[in-house]
Amino acid sequence: MISLKNLSYSVPSGKSIFEDLSFEVEKGEFLGILGKNGTGKTTLVDLILGSKPASTGEIKVFGEDSFDDEKNYRSDISFLSQDVILPHDISVKDFLSYHGSFYPNYSLEKEKELLKFYSINELDKIGSLSTGQQNKIQIVGALSSNPKLLIVDEVTAVLDPETRARFFKNLMNLKKSGECTILLATNIVEDLIGKVDRVLYLEEKRALIHSPEDIHLLFETEDVA
DSSP states (O other), X not given: OEEEEEEEEEOTTSOEEEEEEEEEEOTTOXXXXXXXXXXXXXXXXXXXXXXXXXXXXXXXXXXXXXXXTTOSOGGGEEEEETTOOOOSSXXXXXXXXXXXXXXXXXXXXXXXXXXXXXXXXXXXXGGGSOHHHHHHHHHHXXXXXXXXXXXXXSGGGGSXXXXXXXXXXXXXXXXXXXXXXXXEEESOGGGTTTTOSEXXXXXXXXXXXXXXXXXXXXXXXXXXX
């Protein structure tokens, strides 16, 4: 599903973010990407999405080069990020209709179910809604697209407790289906415990795979005198 081989990435100023990363993600796996702020979680997501080029090495997604502008799997990926800004001057319904036009497997039935699940009125103008409600609209669009790969970057940090619980219920149902691979980047340990199959922990330009049982050891804090 996803394969990284000897991947390194440096920002234009020359600072190295990753050095010689190699790992694979299997179909249907739920992988947590964990790391403190500044360790490169979003950068890694951008590299997998192909929105940034690697300095060296390769990334294959669905067997294709993620940096190839002609890649054929675009409609198989849904991406959620707290940094995405939705258009404010259209209704929820019109936005989801436009979004769904890019996804051949988009389900209007699932969209209707999710709008009800998240208590969203499709006739509301997006600009009239809170940031939290707009995040819910993102979730509805992403899940209704029936992706084969769902990439979530830090979204959980800005969701209220009820919405977080509902969102993770959706993710666990996706995991049970075995049809969707999930990557969840976060710095919240509780997001991963009891949910993910493995954890990719980012630290000091490296990425190491851990079992879920190790999660509680990864963010141990040192005593401050």
